Amino acid sequence: MSIELVKVEGNAEPNAVYQQEFSVRYDYAVYFTEHLFARDNPVFSQALTRREPNKRHRFVVFVDANVAASWPALVHDIAGHAEAYGDSMQLLGRPEVVxxxxxxxxxxxxxxxxxxxxxxxxxxxxxxVVGVGGGAFLDLIGFVASTTHRGVRHIRVPTTVLGQNDSGVG
Ligand SMILES: NC(=O)c1ccc[n+]([C@@H]2O[C@H](COP(=O)([O-])OP(=O)(O)OC[C@H]3O[C@@H](n4cnc5c(N)ncnc54)[C@H](O)[C@@H]3O)[C@@H](O)[C@H]2O)c1
Incomplete structure (x- = not known):
């Protein structure tokens, strides 16, 4: 982040006025894969460790109830995935179906x-905080994550076509 302070002319001290400007550069990775939580798919682990490769990262997962209903093994698969990649990740609690x-x-x-x-x-x-679901669900989970604690990290796993095109990357 860069901050620039420019004094507005014509205001004598001690009543000087400064125009303050800042811009924030932000980048994030967008991954494309299939069977994200398969035991032989390293993509989720790569996403967690992207910035800190030698750390064991803690994460929580929320799953859209309609996704869990369509894919009954998902919650179990996520827990199994966390076990398989236990060196790089620690799942906190069970994936919560919401x-x-x-x-x-x-x-x-x-x-x-x-x-x-x-x-x-x-x-x-x-x-x-990881959300797995449709665009509305991801908006809910993103809001919850960002208002629970400043700077919480967030991963969006979109499960609808619109979510993959838009809210998953927006
Ligand atoms: N944050 C952003 O940048 C952004 C951008 C675009 C849209 N959005 C938001 O996204 C929402 C629309 O998203 P949407 O089109 O994904 O709709 P949605 O999230 O409402 O999902 C539609 C329905 O499908 C269910 N569902 C999701 N994935 C499923 C799956 N794989 N199998 C079975 N059911 C599934 C959901 O539970 C829901 O009942 C809107 O609320 C919009 O405001 C956000």
């Missing part, structure tokens, strides 16, 4: 419940 769809973006009680869940797991800015 309602998905547009209505969850209008449910403050759900946001509060997820805040409490993350705080109970001791989430801080070194941990990742």
């Amino acid at each position: 309602p998905g769809g547009e209505q969850v973006k209008n449910d403050p009680a759900l946001v509060e419940r997820l805040h409490r869940h993350l705080l109970g797991l001791g989430i801080d800015r070194h941990a990742f």
Whole structure:
């Protein structure tokens, strides 16, 4: 981040006015893969370790309930994946299945419940909060992550075509 301070002319001390400007450069990786949580797929581990390769990264996963219903083995697969890549990752708790769809973006009680869940797991800015679901669900989880603790890391796993084109990368 760069900050520039420019004094606005015509204002004598001690009443000087400065125009302050800053810009933030931000980059993130977008991965394309299939069978993300298969035991022989290293992509999720690569995403967690991208910036700190020698660390064991803590993460929490929330799964869209409609995705979990369509893919009953998913929660189990995520836990198995975390075991297989235990050197680079530590799954906190069980993957939490949470309602998905547009209505969850209008449910403050759900946001509060997820805040409490993350705080109970001791989430801080070194941990990742992972959402697996449709675009509305990812918006919910991103909001919850960013309002639980400043600087929490976030991974979005979009499960709809719109999510893959838009909210997963937006
Ligand atoms: N943050 C951003 O940059 C951004 C960009 C574009 C859109 N959005 C948001 O995304 C939302 C739309 O996303 P959407 O089109 O993914 O809809 P959606 O999230 O509402 O998903 C549609 C339905 O499909 C279910 N679902 C998701 N994946 C599934 C799967 N694999 N199998 C079975 N069911 C599944 C969901 O639970 C939901 O009931 C809107 O709320 C929009 O505001 C956000």
